Amino acid sequence: MRNRTVRVAVAACAAALMGTGLAACGGGSGSGQTRITIATFADFGYEDLFAEYEKAHPGVKLENRKLEFDAHHSQLATQLAGGKGAADVVAVEEGWLPKFRGSKDKFVNLADFGAKDLSGQWLDWKWNQGVTDNGSYVLGVGTDVGSLAVCYRKDLFQQAGLPTERAEVSKLWPTWEDYARTADRFAERKPEVKFVSAAEQVFLAMLNQAGEGFFAKADDSFIADTNPKVRAAFDLSAGLAAKGRTSGVKPFSQQWTVGLKQGGFATEVCPAWALAQIAEGAGEGAKGKWDVASVPGNGGNWGGSFLMVPKQGKNIQAAAEVAKWLTAPEQQKKIFDKTGNLPSQPSVLRDATVQGKANEYFSGAPVGQIFASSAESLKPNYRGTQDSLVRPKFQEALLRVEQGKQQPPEALAQALSQSRAELK
């Protein structure tokens, strides 16, 4: 029976191949193998780990599906609603997690698969972001955390007559206002290069330092119009945009990559996970030109993800095991070494090799010290359940200012009214 299915499948694949030249015919589940698909976005550093897992578990085949950030999450929402199509294990970023917490019954409670016994592995706040129902329902196990820093181009800073050493650069901007002033200084000497890729990068970084953003921690109500921190973040980032200090490309898009390659941005807001994306986007040619300085303002956390197991999967037991394994300390350590994605577990963060890690691409910046040593003291930002619905309105507002279509107050007013309309 099984053989027959395989034969039919092979025939079908062959036919499909002849028709399109594109069908993926490898890794079927016909020969007694369990195939587990893992849907991610950005760079999770999983390729080598998959091979390692498959070696240790001969019956299991792992397969990565990768999409762009927004598309990944909105597609997942659609798949959950439709009841099929989701991968066996899905990565969910912390900004999107609250939205999915609302449909927790679509996900496996990982506590049923022993995840709760592992809770001590994670930073408390990271663990708590992934659970609901007072901790009894474990929706997701944490992969990485983001923290915050600022990456900058040493060569461009030098040409603009600014300091280039990371300690001195950090001293340029104790606050975001200082950062904006540095942008002005930079623009006087190098007007053809934008100081940062997009105003939304600064806006989101500031929000992530705020503790509370669009929604109130106490009752999840919409407070973006009254929260002075949202106002301050918008005013400062829109100010950068209005002065033309930002480029207005969509961060992490194709245009962003082109901008990086052309040396179009002098700085970039850098959560730990962004380092790999900048290195990949800017390419070998810019190796050693980038460095990492501290972020203006307080510490903050931007991003970091969770692995979750949709209930619709056929192999939830095996999927849960994969999720637990991929987020275990040994793996987090390897991922940090490979990509720089910051571990979310104290035992790994305190590890001597992690703390001593330098990033060659970023001029040997001591990323272990910069990110790992501060991660344990981070306070996460509160995300409302509708955060992922409202955030784009503000990103679009900043883009309108960057495109010269609107002045900052007008753009903010429109973002607020659109948000309210969306929340109705």
Next chain:
Amino acid sequence: MKRALSRWDTRITPYLLIAPFFLVFGVFGLFPLLYTAWVSLHDWQLADGNQGFVGLDNYAALLSDPLFWNALFNTVSLFLISTVPQLLAALGLAALLDRGLKAKTLWRAGILLPNVVSVVAVALVFTQIFDRDFGMVNWLLDLVGIDRIDWQAGVFSSHVAVSAMVMWRWTGYNALLYLAAMQSVPREQYEAAELDGASRWRAFWSITVPSIRPTILYTVVVSTIAGLQLFVEPALFDPKGTAGVGGSDRQYQTLTMYLYEKGFRVFDAGYASAIAWMLFVVVLVFALVNFMVTRRSVRES
């Protein structure tokens, strides 16, 4: 008995033969159409299902929704900017190809080439070409001393960029249809016109165009239907892809993109179904108007 059977045969077989089409159409065409109408009369959430009958509330909300009118405007504008020049260019191309060119097949195959390239590839390449900072169009504008244009930012500029993709893909296809029609125009008519001293230009408008009017009618109707449902090109022109709303201020969000946003991002299936039906009505109206206008002129000729 035998005779009865054969009569049955001649009577029923034709219906049996066309039945598969109607069955398939019923399952994949008619049923979704009616089901969508049913859904549009409900508060229907994609994730949680039917939340109760609301009558025409979705339609009422839609008619007072400025974003719907914005999307409708964009759709019609994109349709006009992409279709009118496209069909005129196709007509011109076909006329050129209809004359004795060397390496005929090469040219004819060549103009169809853009049509067989994947639409996603076309959209990605054109988005690069119309890029503000490093795009080829702006580079050329720079060369001749014209200010760079932020194609994404403006309403008209973004419509031009998106229309360029549509024209690129479909002009050659329509030209081939016109060419096929032109080749069946009797050559004697041209010879007679030439003898009467008519110019080529005059012959084209007085002989060629009237003779191929049925084909023009066909392309107009088909382009209308496709143009009003435009989705992939504008969606991929947005750096956020299908997660975007067609620019920073919805400057190139079409009706189908708005439908997608409401249905698959906000999960309001009832509202999305109402948009789908409004789109259906708009397409119907446009197709009918086109049909009548073009048919009347065919008759007149």
